[in-house]
Structures are given as structure tokens and as C-alpha cells.
Amino acid sequence: MRLFLIKLLYVICSPITSLFMKVNGVKTKGIVFTSGFPYLFRGNGSEISFGKKVRMLNLPWMNSIGLMHRCIITTEKDAKLVIGDNVGMSGASIWCFKKITIGDNVRVGANVTIIDGDAHQDDPRSGKNKPIVIEDNVWIGANVTVLKGVTIGKNSLVGAGSVVTKDIPANVVAAGNPCIVVKYFDEGKIKDIEQYFK
Numbered sequence: 001m002r003l004f005l006i007k008l009l010y011v012i013c014s015p016i017t018s019l020f021m022k023v024n025g026v027k028t029k030g031i032v033f034t035s036g037f038p039y040l041f042r043g044n045g046s047e048i049s050f051g052k053k054v055r056m057l058n059l060p061w062m063n064s065i066g067l068m069h070r071c072i073i074t075t076e077k078d079a080k081l082v083i084g085d086n087v088g089m090s091g092a093s094i095w096c097f098k099k100i101t102i103g104d105n106v107r108v109g110a111n112v113t114i115i116d117g118d119a120h121q122d123d124p125r126s127g128k129n130k131p132i133v134i135e136d137n138v139w140i141g142a143n144v145t146v147l148k149g150v151t152i153g154k155n156s157l158v159g160a161g162s163v164v165t166k167d168i169p170a171n172v173v174a175a176g177n178p179c180i181v182v183k184y185f186d187e188g189k190i191k192d193i194e195q196y197f198k
């Protein structure tokens with residue numbers, strides 16, 4: 001029943017969201033699939049682009065973890081946010097001050113936050129904005145926070161509730177606060193992951 005309702009809302013909401021995005025100068029490769037409606041705030045001179053088959057869940061019951069809010073996508077002035085093909089996100093917040101790049105086939109779990117600045121830029125305690133890169137096939141578990149300046153390498157999985165403060169290499173499981181490598185995928189597993197997304 002839930003899946004049926006999610007699909008029904010995809011059919012109703014996606015064309016409206018995609019039109020709203022176009023009107024607001026967001027670049028899209030075809031329809032952006034949204035079940036429920038995300039919030040989207042594009043700052044002056046900033047760029048937002050969505051790849052093919054991006055999916056966003058936006059209502060609390062759409063993921064059994066319980067989504068705390070709809071997806072919130074924000075770019076500040078002159079920032080650049082690039083979201084690849086086949087990316088899925090559930091109630092995620094992406095707040096882009098400088099540059100955030102999300103590759104293809106990335107899973108952004110429930111209630112994840114990705115933020116490349118400290119937000120209170122007039123406050124002397126704030127540091128510099130630094131770009132974030134999330135490479136292809138990365139899986140970000142529920143309630144993770146990805147902070148400024150990090151790269152998460154291809155195929156890696158970030159465990160639930162982690163706070164990513166430093167780069168995570170490709171082909172690993174990383175977890176905790178601060179997020180560190182807990183496991184390396186062997187070659188067989190890496191082949192399986194890449195096959196899975198072909």
C-alpha cells in the first residue's frame with residue numbers, strides 16, 4: 001500500500017516539481033521524480049543541476065525510519081550544486097555555500113545533512129566554505145552529517161548516524177563520529193557493487 005501511494009504521488013508531484021525547477025532556473029535532465037514536494041531555494045548566480053532519474057521522498061511515512069522533513073535543497077549566492085544520475089534521497093538537507101558534487105547512483109539515506117559551510121558566515125567562529133565531493137555509487141546511511149571539505153570515495157558506504165569530517169577513501173565502510181574506515185571491500189564485492197549499478 002505504501003509503495004503504491006509513493007508511486008501515485010510520484011505521478012502527481014514530479015511534473016509539478018520539474019516545472020517549478022525549470023521556472024526557477026534549475027538544470028534538469030528530464031523529470032526529477034518527487035513523491036511529495038521538496039523545498040528548493042536557489043541563491044542568486046548559483047547553479048543547481050539534476051541528472052537523470054533523480055528521486056526524492058518528502059513525506060514522513062515514505063521511509064520506515066520516519067522522515068523528519070521533506071528534502072531541502074539550498075544554494076547560496078554563486079554556489080554550484082551538481083547531482084548525478086540515478087540519485088535517491090529521503091528527507092535530505094543539502095545546503096551548498098560553495099560547491100557540492102554528488103555522483104551517479106548515490107543513495108542518500110533518511111534525514112541526511114550535507115553542508116559545505118558553517119552557515120553563520122558573519123560569525124568570527126565560522127571557518128571557510130570548502131567543497132564536498134561524493135563519488136559514484138556511494139551509500140550514505142540514515143542521519144549522517146557530511147561536513148565541509150570532504151570527499152567520499154567511489155562505492156563506499158557511510159554508516160548510520162556518522163559525522164563525516166575528513167575524506168573517506170573509495171571501496172570502504174566507514175562509520176562513527178568522527179567517521180573512520182571500519183572495513184575494506186574486497187575485489188569481489190567491488191565488482192558486485194559496480195555490476196549492481198550497470
Ligand SMILES: CC(C)(COP(=O)(O)OP(=O)(O)OC[C@H]1O[C@@H](n2cnc3c(N)ncnc32)[C@H](O)[C@@H]1OP(=O)(O)O)[C@@H](O)C(=O)NCCC(=O)NCCS
Nearest residue numbers: 063065109110141142157158159160161162173175176182
Ligand atoms: C555501516 C553498516 C553498513 C555496517 O554493517 P556491516 O557491514 O554488517 O558491519 P558490522 O555490523 O560488522 O560493523 C563493522 C564495525 O563497524 C561498527 N559500526 C557499524 N555501523 C556503525 C555506525 N553506524 N556507527 C559506528 N560504528 C559502526 C561496528 O560496531 C563494527 O565494529 P567492530 O569491528 O569494532 O566490531 C551498518 O552498521 C549501517 O550503519 N547501515 C546503514 C543503514 C542505513 O542507514 N540504511 C539507510 C536507511 S534510509
